[in-house]
Amino acid sequence: GEQVEQRPPHLSVREGDSAIIICTYTDSATAYFSWYKQEAGAGLQLLMSVLSNVDRKEEQGLTVLLNKKDKRLSLNLTAAHPGDSAVYFCAVSASSGSWQLIFGSGTQLTVMP
Amino acid sequence: GPKVLQIPSHQIIDMGQMVTLNCDPVSNHLYFYWYKQILGQQMEFLVNFYNGKVMEKSKLFKDQFSVERPDGSYFTLKIQPTALEDSAVYFCASSSEVSNERLFFGHGTKLSVL
Numbered sequence: 001g002e003q004v005e006q007r008p009p010h011l012s013v014r015e016g017d018s019a020i021i022i023c024t025y026t027d028s029a030t031a032y033f034s035w036y037k038q039e040a041g042a043g044l045q046l047l048m049s050v051l052s053n054v055d056r057k058e059e060q061g062l063t064v065l066l067n068k069k070d071k072r073l074s075l076n077l078t079a080a081h082p083g084d085s086a087v088y089f090c091a092v093s094a095s096s097g098s099w100q101l102i103f104g105s106g107t108q109l110t111v112m113p
Numbered sequence: 114g115p116k117v118l119q120i121p122s123h124q125i126i127d128m129g130q131m132v133t134l135n136c137d138p139v140s141n142h143l144y145f146y147w148y149k150q151i152l153g154q155q156m157e158f159l160v161n162f163y164n165g166k167v168m169e170k171s172k173l174f175k176d177q178f179s180v181e182r183p184d185g186s187y188f189t190l191k192i193q194p195t196a197l198e199d200s201a202v203y204f205c206a207s208s209s210e211v212s213n214e215r216l217f218f219g220h221g222t223k224l225s226v227l
Contacts, residue, residue: 032214034214034215036218041220042220043117043119043204043218043219043220043221044156044204044218045218046215046216046217046218049214049215089155089156091156093214098169099144099146099158099161099168099169100158100161100169100171101148101156101158101216102158103155103156103157104155105154105155106155
């Protein structure tokens, strides 16, 4: 079945720097890709999602890149600020016809002032 | 944005007891999900529910688990009987028919089985 690997597990950056989180997946039929943010004690907040026909999407300081050839999904936070500190998860759809989201193991992002 | 509410936020019970976790999904959503997250591990899919039926379940969805949404009220996850390994945070999610791949998650219910 689908395997998702996420790195790095921990990431510390200074305020104003960019932060990049990467997920790789194994199933070339994966059709849906998303990024979630989980703040301490809270649920998951959907940040951005893309379908497999999209290579790049930008919204409000976030950039999602999808490289289907390498089966790699990335999230780039440009100009990070302390409020971005949280755990970030990628999540991809399982094979066609499945309802499951397969989550990455998460990245604890710390943005220092 | 749309909110999914989960009640209670924390539940402590003795092993072998029954527990019901409640989820109030986004009002016009018709797809409902439960995910399980053990401390320090990644979120794992349990079950998907639509139109009164379980559409898909994972191997984590043991025979002791059941889900229902009677008469449009709470979407519930019942565990009977509970086991120690059921201790985890359970997240409910919902999605719409128009955009069923976009899940909105609740804050989770932390279940502690003693």
